[in-house]
Amino acid sequence: MANFNLKINGQSHQVEVDEDTPLLWVLRDHLGLVGTKYSCGIAQCGACTVHVNGEAMFSCTMPVSSVGSDEVTTIEGLSKDGNHPVQKAWDEVDVAQCGYCQAGQIMTAAAFLKKNPKPTTDEIENAMNRNICRCGTYHKIREAVAMAAKTK
Amino acid sequence: MATTIKTNRRDFLKIAATATGGLLIGFGWSSCDTPKVQVLSTEEVLAKAHNFNSFLSISPDGDIVIYSPNPELGQNIITSFPMIVADELDADWKKVRVLQAPLDNQRFERQLTGGSGAMPHSWERLRKAGASAKYLLLSAAAAKLEVPQEELYAEESMIYHKNSKKKISYGELVMDAAALEIPEEVPLKDPKDFKLIGTPVKNVKNKEMFTGQPLYGLDVYKDGMVNAMIQRAPFGMKIKSVDDAAARSVKGVLDVVVFKNNVAVVGSTTWPLMKAKRMLKIEYEPDGAVESTFDHDRLFAEMLDAKTAQIMRQDGDVDAAFKNAAQVITAEYQCPFLPHAPMEPQNFFAHVKEDSAELIGPTQTPDRARMETARLLGIPVENITVDITRLGGGFGRRLMADFVVEAAELSKILDKPVKVTWSREDDNTGGGYRPAVRYRFSAALDEAGNMIGYKLRGAGMNAGNTTRENNFPSGAVPNVLIENVNHRSTVTTNAWRAPITNFLAYAEQSFLDEVALAAKKDPVAFRLELLKKAKNEPVGQLGYDVDRMIGVVEGAAERANWGKNANVKQGFSVYFSHRSYVAQVADIEMENDQPVLKRITAVTDCGVVVHPTGADHQVRGGIVDGMGHAMFGNLTFENGMPKQRNFDSYRLIRMKEVPEVNVHYLQTPFEPTGLGEPALPPTGGAIANAIYAATGQRLRAQPFIEQKEYSSLNLQIKRA
Numbered sequence: 001m002a003n004f005n006l007k008i009n010g011q012s013h014q015v016e017v018d019e020d021t022p023l024l025w026v027l028r029d030h031l032g033l034v035g036t037k038y039s040c041g042i043a044q045c046g047a048c049t050v051h052v053n054g055e056a057m058f059s060c061t062m063p064v065s066s067v068g069s070d071e072v073t074t075i076e077g078l079s080k081d082g083n084h085p086v087q088k089a090w091d092e093v094d095v096a097q098c099g100y101c102q103a104g105q106i107m108t109a110a111a112f113l114k115k116n117p118k119p120t121t122d123e124i125e126n127a128m129n130r131n132i133c134r135c136g137t138y139h140k141i142r143e144a145v146a147m148a149a150k151t152k
Numbered sequence: 153m154a155t156t157i158k159t160n161r162r163d164f165l166k167i168a169a170t171a172t173g174g175l176l177i178g179f180g181w182s183s184c185d186t187p188k189v190q191v192l193s194t195e196e197v198l199a200k201a202h203n204f205n206s207f208l209s210i211s212p213d214g215d216i217v218i219y220s221p222n223p224e225l226g227q228n229i230i231t232s233f234p235m236i237v238a239d240e241l242d243a244d245w246k247k248v249r250v251l252q253a254p255l256d257n258q259r260f261e262r263q264l265t266g267g268s269g270a271m272p273h274s275w276e277r278l279r280k281a282g283a284s285a286k287y288l289l290l291s292a293a294a295a296k297l298e299v300p301q302e303e304l305y306a307e308e309s310m311i312y313h314k315n316s317k318k319k320i321s322y323g324e325l326v327m328d329a330a331a332l333e334i335p336e337e338v339p340l341k342d343p344k345d346f347k348l349i350g351t352p353v354k355n356v357k358n359k360e361m362f363t364g365q366p367l368y369g370l371d372v373y374k375d376g377m378v379n380a381m382i383q384r385a386p387f388g389m390k391i392k393s394v395d396d397a398a399a400r401s402v403k404g405v406l407d408v409v410v411f412k413n414n415v416a417v418v419g420s421t422t423w424p425l426m427k428a429k430r431m432l433k434i435e436y437e438p439d440g441a442v443e444s445t446f447d448h449d450r451l452f453a454e455m456l457d458a459k460t461a462q463i464m465r466q467d468g469d470v471d472a473a474f475k476n477a478a479q480v481i482t483a484e485y486q487c488p489f490l491p492h493a494p495m496e497p498q499n500f501f502a503h504v505k506e507d508s509a510e511l512i513g514p515t516q517t518p519d520r521a522r523m524e525t526a527r528l529l530g531i532p533v534e535n536i537t538v539d540i541t542r543l544g545g546g547f548g549r550r551l552m553a554d555f556v557v558e559a560a561e562l563s564k565i566l567d568k569p570v571k572v573t574w575s576r577e578d579d580n581t582g583g584g585y586r587p588a589v590r591y592r593f594s595a596a597l598d599e600a601g602n603m604i605g606y607k608l609r610g611a612g613m614n615a616g617n618t619t620r621e622n623n624f625p626s627g628a629v630p631n632v633l634i635e636n637v638n639h640r641s642t643v644t645t646n647a648w649r650a651p652i653t654n655f656l657a658y659a660e661q662s663f664l665d666e667v668a669l670a671a672k673k674d675p676v677a678f679r680l681e682l683l684k685k686a687k688n689e690p691v692g693q694l695g696y697d698v699d700r701m702i703g704v705v706e707g708a709a710e711r712a713n714w715g716k717n718a719n720v721k722q723g724f725s726v727y728f729s730h731r732s733y734v735a736q737v738a739d740i741e742m743e744n745d746q747p748v749l750k751r752i753t754a755v756t757d758c759g760v761v762v763h764p765t766g767a768d769h770q771v772r773g774g775i776v777d778g779m780g781h782a783m784f785g786n787l788t789f790e791n792g793m794p795k796q797r798n799f800d801s802y803r804l805i806r807m808k809e810v811p812e813v814n815v816h817y818l819q820t821p822f823e824p825t826g827l828g829e830p831a832l833p834p835t836g837g838a839i840a841n842a843i844y845a846a847t848g849q850r851l852r853a854q855p856f857i858e859q860k861e862y863s864s865l866n867l868q869i870k871r872a
Contacts, residue, residue, distance in 0.1 A: 029421040034371040035364015044799035075364035097226030099361035100495040100544030136776025138807040
């Protein structure tokens, strides 16, 4: 067990956990931030995607000890009131079915659009291919990312 | 035309005024009570009212609450059900709040999600709930405004008088309305006057989903709760010995409990349990047949050749038809076991006390979860509550109750509230799979290429009836024999989105393509020819509506420009399941000398489209699901253990692999039927038939990418 001081959604959090504990489980079990989802645990599906210094990362395989003083943003901290352009586009297109993967999809899309504000369809698909949606909402995800890029 | 619905004794409405003021309304179906007004508090209504199905309340300040009784797993019933009530009520949608109802079979009927059945079951009932409330509000308004009721109309939670400027809000009328008798007859809207039905109303849960609010079973954290993960046994095995010393040494592990064939590790948080579970040393011994895929292959061969089988349907004289045939076509098709792989792995919270239990989590069948818990623990059903969380996918796996019952049993052993979390590996290896099935088809053609005989033998692993014996082409062929053989495997199976038809449709529609081509007929013309026979000279019982089937076949051929462009190689498929009709065309085009799967066009007849966004999601999602599993899905076994345990080896379809999908509906006057399943079955056949048209290779087994012919196809499934 060790103490970690984490910067999450602009706030400082102290946790005492084993150093190999994935960031995902620190968020969910210790900090009550359950918007970040567990699905595969092996960095295959993207349901656990968070931003670390603005970069989309799989939190399920990221040991808490590797986070250090990096800035972590989760879906809960992406915007104040769900009004990030990606969240608004997700609502406008009505993207979700079961919704379980969508927080991860939104986090991947938000990080991608920050780097590439005017993406082509191919670029959107390349960026979003790391996130699985078992319900098959891919067409609507693609549409919502394109819409968010236009409305930014 | 507006229709009038009679409220009779078996199908009446209930109404009550609440002590806090307001109107509550719901229905009963089987009670012998006569409709009457009762003044009760909301809590009293919830506690005492019998046989309520749907349920809405309107408060004096105009707030409307509509309960959604069915588990929500992405079909968006939590939006479309309230839309129906609110439309007939002429409610202001902005004032409607939708709540997920807990399990309560005193008040609600058919509280389950499965079989694409919610919409056909509840369509009329929900309309009546809204229409009856509106009728009472209109009556109350007529008295209050002192004008004839016929001169009033309702709009957005207000009632207006046509001939004056008089108006009054629903909130102001609810107490008066609650004192009225329920009318015998309730007028329903003319469909052309629908305001919400048929419009793309947004999902009522968007904000919560897109800001990461706790909604799902895994998001349940309760005071005093411990976490647990369970190592379950391979199929056909039982525990011989457990060495838990290493697991217990992991910091954060509170206990290790062995019960039935399970070893549970218990702790305050999840991660230590994931580590500890891997350190368990469990020895297993056989407890029945320990099967591998190799054994299943042998068993299938035996079943397809077995002398006897269960006869599911027999028309005419099949032996004579085959003896007299000018041509006989025979082919075998096969599919593997599949896990459901919902994005949210199985989980459940249970708090079992002396003589009661609290259950919370993602279940498609809360009633079954409660009954099985009651039976196992000897607790009266009425002392068990079930709260339904949102489900992170279901696909049929959550129709089972194994994951609920084990949590309840563990809670009882620990004497603590517990949440049991399945890892992805647990979810993939935990059984309840889509059964593995094989089919042998034979068709007899006469000189003119007419199908005069049709034989199908299905063989399944715990599949029950692998056929749909009264489905097309039954009814269109004079001599038919349909048989079934089943093996009782130790590998457990369960309904998987569009049970049986999720694979049967591919096999049958591919085989019919083979027969059409052998008869030198266009695949669409061949199907239409058969359907005309079924219409004009039906043979035996038909489980489908021939005209509606013809409608989608012709519709899809037209929308996809069937056969009109020589550069587009097309595959056709049509299937009827769960009361809806869907035909699909897959298009393959050559790009840089490479066949590319470009698009799938679907034409659906599901009657009235209640919620176009939801319908589009289900048709599109069904096609993506059908394609993904036809292409990639495989679960193989070695000594009772599945080999594909996570998404690195169990491949799910991704964005770049999805073609363009065009979705169309026939405008038909039929009552709405469900769409959670019907779009999936036709997809595999449409793709396989297009692959044949483009490459001359017939894929008779899934997953396609693992067939030896596949690599030579050079097929590109990514969008160009």
